[in-house]
Amino acid sequence: MSFRTKDLARQRVDILIDNALKNARENMGLAQRQALIARRICMKFNIRLPYEKRQLFCRGCKKFIVPGINARVRLGNKPRSVRVKCLGCGHVYLKVVDRKPRC
Ligand SMILES: [Zn+2]
Helix, strand or coil: CCCHHHHHHHHHHHHHHHHHHHHCCCCCCHHHHHHHHHHHHHHHHHHCCCCHHCCCCCCCCCCCCCCCCCCEEECCCCCCCEEEEEEECCCCCEECCCCHHHH
């Protein structure tokens, strides 16, 4: 597979996810479909999404989740974290943000 093919695939994934985000509020069915196609392209071409985009997919049911529409974002204590809950399957993704120094 050439470098060019992978680049094209990456562009297409970007467009699909952008459109899915735009459509999420009015037409969730379409957004889900676009996100599914984007995810499939990623798997086929072995593309790794940047963190912000990876967050848009539920770790539990792999669906497209948008905060405020079908996901809930809360800040938690113990451990200090950002908690993203998928309202489709109820899976909670925990992003621990501890302020302890790393060294
Ligand atoms: Zn889910």
